[in-house]
Amino acid sequence: MKTFFLAAISLLGCAVAFSGCASANLARVKPWERATLAGYDMRPDRDPLHAAMSEHTFFSREAANGGRAVGGSGCGCN
Amino acid sequence: MRPGAVGALLALTSAAGRTEVKTGDEFPALARARIVNLAGGGEALPDLTGKVVLVDFWASWCAPCKASFPVMARLHADYAARGFVIAAVSIDDKASAAAAFAKKMAPPFATLLDPEKKLVQQVDVPAMPASYLLDRHGRVRFVHQGFHGDATERELRQHIETLLAEKD
Numbered sequence: 001m002k003t004f005f006l007a008a009i010s011l012l013g014c015a016v017a018f019s020g021c022a023s024a025n026l027a028r029v030k031p032w033e034r035a036t037l038a039g040y041d042m043r044p045d046r047d048p049l050h051a052a053m054s055e056h057t058f059f060s061r062e063a064a065n066g067g068r069a070v071g072g073s074g075c076g077c078n
Numbered sequence: 079m080r081p082g083a084v085g086a087l088l089a090l091t092s093a094a095g096r097t098e099v100k101t102g103d104e105f106p107a108l109a110r111a112r113i114v115n116l117a118g119g120g121e122a123l124p125d126l127t128g129k130v131v132l133v134d135f136w137a138s139w140c141a142p143c144k145a146s147f148p149v150m151a152r153l154h155a156d157y158a159a160r161g162f163v164i165a166a167v168s169i170d171d172k173a174s175a176a177a178a179f180a181k182k183m184a185p186p187f188a189t190l191l192d193p194e195k196k197l198v199q200q201v202d203v204p205a206m207p208a209s210y211l212l213d214r215h216g217r218v219r220f221v222h223q224g225f226h227g228d229a230t231e232r233e234l235r236q237h238i239e240t241l242l243a244e245k246d
Binding site: 030031032034035038039075076077078 | 135140169
C-alpha cells in the first residue's frame with residue numbers, strides 16, 4: 001500500500017513537472033523562426049583562431065581531441 | 079511505478095498543444111492563407127485542382143532546402159505531365175531573400191511566399207524543410223520531414239507513383 005502511495009505521488013509530481021513543459025508560456029522557437037539562428041554569426045567555428053584556441057583548451061583540460069564538429073549553424077534543419 | 083503509466087503520461091504531455099496537419103487531414107487552401115507567387119507581376123497561384131500536389135516549405139537560410147531543389151526539379155520533370163504539381167512555399171521573413179534564392183535556383187516549378195506566416199502556422203510544420211504530398215482531393219497522404227538525399231527522393235517517388243495511379 002505504501003509503495004502504491006509513493007508511486008501515485010511520483011506520478012502526480014511528474015504530471016505537474018511535465019505540464020510545466022507543455023505550458024504555452026514557454027518560449028518555443030518554431031522551425032520556421034530559426035532564420036537568425038541559421039546565420040553565419042551563430043556558427044561556433046566562424047573564427048578559426050578562436051576555434052583553434054578553444055580546441056586546444058578542450059584538449060588540455062579533457063585529454064581528448066576532436067569529435068566536436070557539427071556541420072552548419074543553428075537552424076536545426078533536418 | 080508501472081512503465082505503461084509513465085509512457086502514457088509522456089505521450090500525453092508531449093502531444094499537448096500540437097495541432098499540426100497530419101496524414102489524412104485536408105490541407106489548408108493556399109489562397110485563403112494569402113500565399114503569393116514569388117514570380118510577382120500578379121502571377122497566379124498554380125492550379126492544384128484534381129492534381130497530385132507536393133507542398134514544400136523552404137527558406138533561403140535552410141541548407142537542406144537548397145539541396146532539395148534539384149530533386150524536386152527532377153520530380154517535376156518526370157511527373158508533371160501526369161498531373162503532378164509542386165508548390166514550394168517560402169517562409170522567409172524577407173521576400174527579397176526568398177526571391178533571390180528562387181532566382182538563383184531557377185526551379186521549373188512554382189515558388190511561392192507565405193508573407194504573413196499564416197499557412198506555416200496553420201500547418202505547424204515540424205521541421206525544415208517539410209513536404210506534404212496531397213492526393214487529387216487535397217488530402218494529405220504523406221508528410222516528409224527534412225531532406226535526406228537519395229532516400230528522400232526514393233520515398234517521394236514511391237508515394238507520387240502511388241497517388242498518380244489512383245483514379246479517384
